[in-house]
Structure formats: C-alpha cells, structure tokens
Amino acid sequence: MSQQGYVAAPPYSQAQPGMGGYQGGFGPGTTQPLYGHYGGPPQAFNAPPTGMMKSTAAGLPPPPVSSHYSQNVHNGDHPQRYAAPPAASAAYGQPPQSSYNSMIPQAPPTAQQVTNQMSAMNLGNYAPRPMHPPTSTVPQQHFQAPPPPAMGQPQMPPSPQSPQMPPQMSPPQSPPASMPMAGPPMPGSPIAGQPMAGPPMAGPPMAGQQMAGPPMAGQQMAGPPMAGQQMAGPPMAGMGRPFPGPPPPGAGGFQQPAPGAAGPTGYPQQPGQFGGQHMAGPQPGMPGAFPSGPGAMAGPPQKKLDPDSIPSITQVIEDDKVKQGGQVFTTNIRGQVPPLVTTDFTVQDQGNASPRFIRCTTYSLPCTADLAKQCQVPLAAIIKPFANLPKNETSLYVVNHGETGPIRCNRCKAYMCPFMQFIDGGRRYQCGFCNCVNEVPVFYFQHLDHMGRRVDFYERPELSLGSYECLATLDYCKNNKAPNPPAYIFMIDVSYNNIKSGLVKLICDELKTLLEKLPREEGAESSAIKVGFVTYNKVLHFYNVKSALAQPQMMVVSDTAEMFVPLLDGFLVNYQDSKAVIYNLLDQIPDMFADTNESETVFAPVIQAGVEALKAAECSGKLFIFQSSMPTAEAPGKLKNRDDKKLINTDKEKTLFQPQKGVYEQLVKDCVASGCCVDLFLFPSQYVDLATMANVPCHTGGSVYKYNNFQVETDGEHFLRDLRKDIQKNIGFDAIMRVRTSTGFRATEFFGGIYMNNTTDIEMAAVDCDKAVTVEFKHDDALSEETGAMMQCALLYTTISGQRRLRIHNLSLNCSSQLLDLYKSCETDSLINFFAKSAYRAILNQPIKNVREILINQTAHMLACYRKNCASPSAASQLILPDAMKVFPVYMNSLMKTAPLVGNTELSTDDRAHQRLSVTAMGVEDTQLLLYPRLIPLHNMDVGSEALPAPVRCSEERLTDAGMFLLENGHSLFLWLGQACSPDLIQSIFNLPSLAHLQGNMAALPELDNPLSKKVQSIISGLLEKRPNSMKLQIVRQRDKPEILFRQFLVEDKGLYAGASYMDFLCYVHREIRQLLT
C-alpha cells in the first residue's frame, strides 16, 4: 500500500477565519496529566485486563471477547464501558509497525487529482469488469418479477385503477404504471396469484421464494461483455458523486401540503379485511394494482404479484429487533455493522465511536477507486457529534492535559486515539492516519506491557475509547481568550398578526417557566446561559432587564439600515439574577402592543441585531426568532413574493429553492464567524419565501419550525412542545469540525446545517443533539485490507457554560477487494440519508426530472453490480437483491415521492423548501422515519402490554374498515379511524357515541379513565417525547376529505401527486437492471 496520501491541513490552533486571537488564563495550569478527570465512575478504571490481549504489533487475529466484560454493561449501576478490554487491538486496524520507516514527504492532492476522482465516480462510466465469482453462500433476496417482454418495451396502457398517474419516472416514454411486469403469459408460473407461505423475504433465501419461471428465450444471463456498456437512461455525465453542486443549508420541522383539491377524491372500498394478512389474487379497485396484463398481448389474465412477496421494511425492522434488540453492541471490532437505528440496543465503547455518533453507508470500503466506481454505492458517514445517549450509557469522559492541550500527530494533527500505535518502548507512536512517527511528550510517557500496550491503557480514555472529550487550551480559543458562556436572545415579532392571534402572549407566558429550564452543566445549580429580549415590527425594541432596575427599560432603534445595539449593560443578563425584571417585561409586552396596527416587519435587521449583541458581549449564542410574515418593510433583506407555479416542471423550477442573495449571504458569514445560531419559528398565513428566510438558520446549525395558519387553540401546544424541546437541547456553540482519514481516502462532500469557507473545515455556529453532518468519501489511492480505513471526527466547540472543548469520535472500517464484502456491510438507512441529502442539494442546480432519473439509474446500477459480481447465477427473471439492501428500493421510491422531488402545483413552494432544508441536517434515524412512516394498528392491541404494537406496512391494503391506526413520520401524526369502527372503540377513545359525533380539528384526545384510552395516550406521548420535533395530532376519518393528507404517507402505494407504487417501482428497477446486464 502506498504511503502517499492526503495530509490534512492546519491545526485548529492556527488562525481560522473568524476565530481571532484570545488571551488570558484558562484551565488548570498543571503540566501533569489528570487521570481522574473523566467524570465517570471511578470503579470503571479498576478492572485491569486479564491476560487476554495480543500484541498489536504482532498482527494476530483478535481473540474472542471475554464474556465477562460484556456482562458488565447490563449492570445499570456500573456502566463499565471503560473496564472492558477490547479484543486485540489488531481489531482497530492499526498499521503494522514496519511501516513507520516509509515516511515520504507528502503533499495534498492536486486539483487535477481531485477532478479525476470525481469523474471517476460517474455513473455513465459504468463498466463492470468481471469480478471474483462468489464462492460462499450469499445472503440475498431472490424473488421473481415476471420478465419483461422479450422484445422491446411495448407500451402498456396504464392500469384502469390509476388513470391519473402522471409519468414520473424516466424515461418518459415508459411510465412505471404501465410497466410490463407480467410480460408474456407464463402458464404454470408459481408466482401468479400464489400466496407465499410464511413471512417472505426476511433473512436468507428460502427455497420457496426462488420460484424461477420457465426459462425464456433471450433471458439467460449469458455473461455478455459489459465493457463500455451505456445506460439506456438519460445522459448521466458528471453525476457519479451523484449531484454536483454548491453546498446548501438544513434543519427544522415541516407540515404537509395544505389541504388542496389535488389527488383522488374517493377511495374504493376494500374487499374484506386484511389485518396483516396478505391478499392473493386480483384486487378490484386497489390503487396501484399490478398490471392487469400486457395490454397488447392476448393470453390468460395475469394475476397481480402478491404484495407480501416483496421485501418489507417493517419485517426487516422486526427481524433486527428480534436478533439484536436489548443486546450490547461492543465497538471493538473493525468494520462491524451496527444494529439498525430502529432497534433498541446498548453500546459499549471499546475503541470505535458508537453508531449513535457515526453511521456509514457501508462498513467495508472497496480497496480501489475502480471498485467504488463500479458498484456506485456512495461511501459516506453520517456524523451526529452531539447525539443524545440513553441513560444506561456513560456520557463522554473529559480528558485534561492541562496547558499542554491534547496530544496530536505532528504531521496530520490527528488527535490521540486507539489508532495510534506505541512503539520503541513507549517513547514514540505511529499515527494511524498518516503513519508519521511522533515522539511521545515527556509528561505523557508510559511503559508498554508485554503485549506492547501502554500500561495506562485503561486509565486514559483517549487510548482506549472511540469517543472522548478533551479540554482545549487557549490556543483553541478566539483571540487566545477563554470564551464567555453563550447567550439566548428571544426576538418576538409584535406586528398585528402575532398580537391578534394571541401568539405574543403565549410566548411571553411560556418563557416565564421555560427560562427556568435552560440547559446547564451536570451538577450546576443554574444555567450559565445569559438571556436577552427584543421585540420588533418595522423597528426594533431592545430591553434593559438589569437586575438592579425596578422596571425594564425599552430602547427603540428605527434605523434598520445600520443596525446597532443601543445598550450593552443590561441587555444580556443572568436569568436568575434578573428574574423579577424579566417577569415584569414578559407581562408587559402583550399589553404594550395590544393596539398595534403595524402589519409590516423587518427580518434581516433582526438577525443583524442579534449578531451585534453577541459580538458586543463577546459570546456565542442562539437567536429565537418568532415571525409571522414575509419581511416587506423598507429595510435590508426586504423580500417580495416570487412564488411562481408556472416554473414547476420547467428548467427554472430550481429558482424556487434558491435563496435570494446579498444581505442574507452576508448574514450567514457574520453569524458563523460570531457563533450565532438562528432558530426561526414561522407562523405564516401565506407564502413567505421560506427558501430565503431559512437560509441563515440552515447554515448556522439552527432549526426552522413552521405553523401554517397558526391558531393558539389548535396549534399552541404543538408549537410550545417544539419550543420547549429546542431550548432544552444538548448543544455546543461556535463549533468547527474536521474529518480526518487514514491514507488512501478522504472526505470530499459535506451536507448539513453547516458553513464551509474551505474544503475541510466544517463550521457550525452551533450543533445540537439532533443535527447530523453527512460526509462523502472518495479514494485518493488504494486502501489496504490489512490496515483498513480509519476516520477521526474532531469537533472544537464551546459548552453551554463557556468551556472550550474538543470532542473526538474515531471509527475504523474494513477494506476489501471483494465487492461482496461491501454489499454485505451496507446500511440501507444510511444510504438513503445520503441520497436524500444529495438529491435535495441537486435540485438547486438541475431540473427535478433529471434528479429523479439519476436516483433511479443509480439504484439500478448498484443492484445490477451486485447481481453481476456477487450473486449466485440464477435466471434473469429473478430480481436478486443484496440482503443488506433489500428494502433500499422502497426508501428510494418514497424519497422520489417527497414534496421537494415532485413537481406539482398543488404543493406549497414554502413547504417544499422547508422539507428540503430540514432533511439536510437530519441524522439516519430521522430520514428513515421520514421516508418510511410508522403505521401502527391500535384497534387490536394488547392494552396490558408495555410494548408498542408492531407497525404494519405503509399501504392502504393494511388498513381495515373497523380499524384505528396511528401514523407518524417524525413530523406528522395522524389517528385514522375506519368507517366501521365499533361504537365501543369510539366511546373508549373520544367519549362519544359514534364516529359521526366526532368534531374535526380536535388537537388532542380527551383523557379518559379506561385502559384503551390510557394506552393510546401513552403511545402518543411516548412518540412525542422521542422525536426531535413535536407533531400535531390530526384525526381523520376514512373517506373524509382530510384523509387525503394521511394517504400521502402510505408510501408503498401510488403517490398522491405523482410517483409509482412500491411494486411498480421495483419492477421498473428490475427491468433497468436487466438492461444493464444484457
């Protein structure tokens, strides 16, 4: 393996843009390392390893992990994440010792090299070479889609059930609705109308699933030469990283498209009951019913494919829960695929970061760029550096090296971690990232034990844990000066709309209790966060709430062109000190503006004021802006209505998503440089140009919340839940993150609520527990199977009490020259996170139609490559999916039906922009849920059980007339009631005699004293608790008009506005795969 590689650039300690110089005393002045400062249970360090380790240098395989260590973690009182000896450190993939003499002066790759790598990833270059045939049994899914017609692609009429389905997929001449699924008649084929036994498609291939149809002429995969083969689809040039484009924004919570007239208005009655049972045979009236037979061909009627025979997300989730739920996941093995995000498990850090912090699209990287190009599987990590940990997992240990600061590699500046290899009796260590050999600082020296491991291995988190924190020295602070605690500034739009709706009073009342709950350090008596208050309409009002005052004082700034803060002393205060004055103020605000008739507002000057206030106070912080309308008052950043539905489905549609430039661009830079995060709470009654208004929040690690047509009675609680969650979030400020990698690959693309001044430093004014950054990797060189691939994510930030810290997450991955390993180690939930973010970025620059085509083509390429290189030979009529990706098509189809990727005039432009931006900062868990909502039957659950009823597939077929279902996707929450719900059920839940008595617009269920009501209430509150955003409960009755809002979340069905059913999509993809393979 070549040692030539990427040399990461300047350390954090070097001057950063916007990070000037600090001075002053900071931190303890000891030069001795403080061992006891980890904040964890002291007993955690008492368990020395027991002669089970092997020398790393020897490169021996890891020994089996002793079970007695993993048992520790079950003991809630002793989260012994620290006591357990990892398996031999070879598992961390440390490079062999011999390589430390191979230090070649290195240089960063040239621009040309980078370009080559980008273009090397182009889909259009798809040209698989023969790979090693698989020799072992491959976990994979076989299921047969009937073959396409042997000749050409005859045009099929759309199935009668779906006449409105517009062509959504490429190529336009063959919409999936008319996909020739059945092809020529296949007498005797076992697939037609045959229900398959058992839970199909879960786990390894089953004999009963193989169902290969009779061989058909021209169908055999004869292994034709593939080189130079071109995709039949649209031009794909430049798309391997799939969507080139400038970096975008992210964050928030969104609403469904406004109730409109769009979509089907009546839903056919379902024959019979389903209740989890699949139906075989033709289903009259079922939307998305599968082809009633090739229109042009005569022959026996084709029956539709059994929907239970195609891979099911709910089944995959359930299987993983059964297999790994409640277990301990220890991170001592390189490249280990974690349990799914939907599974509850406990993590024990033994040298790699918890999957709560980092998940990857695959845990086995292909060794070469050629292989990566061939399979088209994106190589990416989704990093949530501040992820919340469950109570039974220990929070990160904090290392303190005193004035010396963190130990770092001299060359690449990577931080001390389990991937550093100590040699030469402990006097030197070799960096696992750049292979540089470093002297161990004198104070840090420690002897090695007989296995070559430092004897203080278990006493130092940085040596043995995948994740830890380290106190930063003044070198890491602005102007070499310790930071002040951050501040929260509440900025309330007091224009006519907000006063009239009662919103201003609602906010002021809530703040009185909420400010008591500002985040504070563990053990601290009160929060160190300072608070300040501004109200505004066309002018801004600042308030002096100094504790010494009897009454708050207001100062008005009417010149919004040159924003300044009229008072320094008394604007940002400690809440506890100034509580009386603040109460007074919050009581007065609603009355002060009660008679306002000012309806115009400013917006950019409000943000500017916040930034100036933070700058003046020399602190970072967050602005909470509560605004109801588009800023139309004469001031910088004034906006006008530029919504234009005529642009939809044209090349100019992208402009609807592009923010207005100028003032807002500059504000982003100012905010990031000052560590000023912006949260925007919007209460619009019409278009507000969200794409522009959300630009600052989405580049500063903030969130955007939107409450259309806000009414206190029905939306108040929903909004307050969001506000409470947001204020109390675990958060870091003024952050800068760097992802370092071992030689051979590096981070090239970044998605998140971030700002980047250069190609490596990820700047975030703030980063909270729900924000994730997705990072894509590309090869620089070949990777070695032996050493694997390592990444280190280092986040420098200011804590809520004003301490400067580093948070380090390390992860090692496998590398393989066999694509099979990559496919086996894929994580579909992470893949779809990457695709969602890259597609949502791409629509800023290219027509939505192209983006959808790219998604479909890449899906087909990924699966075709598996089929060609990894799967055992089988009839071409079988669709064969890698086990780890078998539900990938469901997610991909769902993604393509999301509002941002559907050009439809019924959808609100602001809602589309909102979803686009929100997804950008989402973690894997959130995108998974968004793209595959939970549909939970409540009518037949065991009310005595603690467990959540098992969700069913998101399809109309799973609903029952007498049923009651809950549906949620993290942003929307529905209670759906079937027409034939029993009066008993209605009585128990609503205290009403029948469904007909139910009033629309009920914001919450009544609390009733019966087991069913209590159970339903507890399920709902459990979900609201768990999700990052609040959700407004919407109650819909079967066949009532609002049901249309609910139906769009049944993602396996044909899309409401556009988009294929899962079945149609799968067949379409299958056909694309076959084209690629022949």
Ligand SMILES: [Zn+2]
């Ligand atoms: Zn290094």
